[in-house]
Amino acid sequence: MMEIDMLYIRWTMNKLNLFIVGKPKSGTSALHNFLDQHPEIFMSKPKEPHFFCKDFHKLSDKFHKRKTKNFYEFRTIKEYSNLFKKTNKKIIGEASTNYLYSKTSAKDIYNFNKNAKIIIMLREPVAFLYSLHSQYVNEDVENKNFEDALKLESTRKKNYNLLSKNLRCPSYVFYSERIKYAEQIERYLKIFPKKNIKIILFDNFKKDNEKIYKEVLQFLEIDDSFTPNFKIIHGSKKPKSKILNKFFRNPYLKNIPKSILPPKIYDKLQLKVQKVLMKKEKRKLINLKTKSKLMKKFKPEVIKLNKLLKEEGFIKEDLIKLWGYDKV
Helix, strand or coil: CHHHHHHHHHHHHHHEEEEEEECCCCCHHHHHHHHHCCCCEEECCCCCCCCCCHHHHHHHHHHHCCCCCCCCCCCCHHHHHCCCCCCCCCEEEECCCCCCCCCCHHHHHHHHCCCCEEEEEECCHHHHHHHHHHHHHHCCCCCCCHHHHHHCHHHHHHCHHHCCCCCCCHHHHCHHHHCCHHHHHHHHHCCCCHHHEEEEEHHHHHHCHHHHHHHHHHHCCCCCCCCCCCCCCCCCEEECCHHHHHHHHCHHHHHHHHHHCCHHHHHHHHHHHHHHHEEECCCCCCCHHHHHHHHHHHHHHHHHHHHHHHHCCCCCCCHHHHCCHHHC
């Protein structure tokens, strides 16, 4: 039995070759879905195993005062490799959106497969944070409005008791840390060949799914004539009932079906629960003063990112103009 397990692990290490590493709220779910439709590609279910962010695993265990799979289910290489053992596609991948934010993921992915292809999706920082915060509110891991959550960041870093126990990892709500795009991308550029990395701007992906999808297939060196069913994967939503949402979002309750159901079936169950819990909503626009203040704060990061991506030949656009930072 041990020999069979090791064969699966070695096979996975040799074949798992695509990682969409982030950022969240930047089109990763849609791209994961579109790629999974391609006959030469297998994408993991669940979409985000979060196996390679061991730094977040450790911080989560410390925060929750115990090692628990309620927050990071795939802890061992055997558990992780089981997600991929039933496929023999040319491209086999996953999309854990915090691999870009993690300080250890790039190195761990490289040690796992130095020939892996890396896809990084980026969104204008303020829009990204505003959308991420809204998601966390819906998931019952954030109980402060956007402005207050940002103000509390330094206090939360000093006192984890102020954080929801439903939160997977404290670092997730250190919002300002999340927009250090250049620093995070450099971790991958330092160890992976540039030809193995593709940067996608959310603006371009949203504008023309088909064009970017074709570019990704060419990057992966597979048939680029296939056209998937392009559709909206994630629209803006809010809970139908705060009480029911809080109940079903409880990570310890969620772990019961997770522990007895195969990942693919659990994933489908989760989608059905989401349809019951959530309803479509036209998201309230961010306060203009807040937006302007944050853009001024984040402008040095955007300048740094723009310089990095242009010098490395990843983009032709001027991010400062594209994202409106030339006006603040």
